[in-house]
Amino acid sequence: MEKLKSLADLKRIREEAKVKLELRVKGDNPEGLVQVKVAMATCGIASGAKPIMDFFVEELDKRGIGAVVTQTGCMGYCYAEPTIEVQLPGQEPVVFGFVDRKKADEIIEKYIKNGELVEGIIPVNYEKID
Amino acid sequence: MKEIALHIMDIAQNSIRAGADEIRITLSESVTDDLLSLTIADNGKGMDPESCRRAADPWFTSRTTRKVGMGLPLLKMNAGLAGGEMTISSAPGIGTTVKATFGYSHVDRPPLGDVSGTIALLILSNPSINIVYSHICEGTQWSISTREIKDALGEDAVTDLTIVRPVREIITENVTGIRNFQTGYDKY
Numbered sequence: 001m002e003k004l005k006s007l008a009d010l011k012r013i014r015e016e017a018k019v020k021l022e023l024r025v026k027g028d029n030p031e032g033l034v035q036v037k038v039a040m041a042t043c044g045i046a047s048g049a050k051p052i053m054d055f056f057v058e059e060l061d062k063r064g065i066g067a068v069v070t071q072t073g074c075m076g077y078c079y080a081e082p083t084i085e086v087q088l089p090g091q092e093p094v095v096f097g098f099v100d101r102k103k104a105d106e107i108i109e110k111y112i113k114n115g116e117l118v119e120g121i122i123p124v125n126y127e128k129i130d
Numbered sequence: 131m132k133e134i135a136l137h138i139m140d141i142a143q144n145s146i147r148a149g150a151d152e153i154r155i156t157l158s159e160s161v162t163d164d165l166l167s168l169t170i171a172d173n174g175k176g177m178d179p180e181s182c183r184r185a186a187d188p189w190f191t192s193r194t195t196r197k198v199g200m201g202l203p204l205l206k207m208n209a210g211l212a213g214g215e216m217t218i219s220s221a222p223g224i225g226t227t228v229k230a231t232f233g234y235s236h237v238d239r240p241p242l243g244d245v246s247g248t249i250a251l252l253i254l255s256n257p258s259i260n261i262v263y264s265h266i267c268e269g270t271q272w273s274i275s276t277r278e279i280k281d282a283l284g285e286d287a288v289t290d291l292t293i294v295r296p297v298r299e300i301i302t303e304n305v306t307g308i309r310n311f312q313t314g315y316d317k318y
Contacts, residue, residue: 004299005307007274007282013296014283040255042201045140046131050244053251054294061291069291071255073147076195 034067034112035087036060041074047081048100055104056084065112077122086111095122131204133243134168134232140201141170141228142252142261148174148226151259153252157245158266159234161314166214166232166239173225182220205230212239235314242316246301250294253279257288263301267315270308274301 004010038044038053053069060067077083080097086107087093096107097120110116131137138155145153150172158167177185184190186206191199205228206216214231232239249263253276264273279288279297287293305318 003303004296005303006300007278010296010300011282014287040139040143042131042140042199042204043196045136046200046204050136050139050248050251054247057251057254057291057294067291068289069254071143071251073143074193074195078196 032066032089034060034065034089035085035093036067036069037072037085037087038069039073039075039077039081039083039085040071043074043078044081044083049082052082052084052099052101052104055101056108059105059108060112063108065108067112075124080122083122088112088115095124096120097122131208131240133240134166135243135245135248137205137208137230137240138168138170138245139248139252141205144201144228145170145172145174145226146256146259148172148176150174150225152262153259154262154264155249156264156266157242159315160268161234161312162268164234166234167229168231169227169229171225171227176222176224176226177218177220178222182218182226185218185220186216202228208232208238208240212236242318245318246298246305247294249274249301250297253288253297254291254294265301265305265308267305267308267310268312270310272304272308274304 036056038049040049056069060069072085075083075095077097082099083095083097084099085093085095103120106118110118131140142153142155152173154171156169186202188198188200188203191197193199209216209230209232213233213236216228216230218226218228220226249261253261260276262273262275264271276288302318309315
């Protein structure tokens with residue numbers, strides 16, 4: 001595939017792929033999206049939070065899961081970094097600690113896809129962390 | 131922090147927490163001058179002189195979730211180890227600018243790492259902040275910003291996961307382009 005050099009290239013490619021994108025957008029409603037927040041403070045970054053965020057961005061797209069991936073600050077669980085917060089549509093957020101690629105894969109396959117709880121949950125408050 | 135890219139990610143979070151709506155990240159590299167400089171400038175709430183003076187102290191933080199703040203101290207340490215320094219200038223209500231310099235060929239300078247990926251993730255995660263990334267190589271500059279991406283692809287484009295890969299690719303291609311095939315640069 002040709003290498004992208006400019007936003008104009010990207011715009012052209014996107015327009016070519018528009019049909020596909022539209023199909024996906026119609027399938028998703030914003031409330032129906034899975035929200036993944038990766039703790040990205042010094043403690044998280046030093047423990048490898050960035051490659052974990054890369055993994056979620058890439059894999060959720062590849063596996064066709066409608067999701068929003070963003071960053072959040074330190075949640076105070078520096079000992080358990082990288083930590084992520086996952087909120088399934090209509091549910092309370094859940095925080096997972098010590099997330100490596102293997103754990104991230106398990107979270108996607110079991111928790112995000114099937115709602116099955118997996119090991120590594122940090123029991124926190126029942127309030128949403130913003 | 132093992133890479134310059136991770137420092138960028140880290141220091142940018144300070145700007146985000148300071149409520150900035152524009153963050154200008156500039157990475158300037160010169161093999162000729164043997165200098166790498168990283169500047170992160172925001173228009174956030176800024177710091178008073180006392181906070182500014184203490185910002186590089188690991189025991190000082192404005193957070194309440196924990197008692198230490200290692201981001202700026204680690205950057206200062208890494209710059210110092212590589213024959214450079216870190217300076218912070220800030221004014222309440224105006225914003226903060228952090229600048230770090232490194233000896234380019236210094237054996238203790240951290241590698242650049244995945245800078246393009248870091249910028250792409252920052253753009254994705256902070257759609258309401260205009261992230262402006264400029265790369266300068268021997269005086270030749272290339273830039274990209276959240277604003278430009280929104281103008282070209284629509285306001286919502288930056289929150290879509292599929293934006294990350296192409297943005298990373300565009301940055302890498304253009305930065306490689308302005309390096310002009312000279313030798314001595316880090317992998318980008």
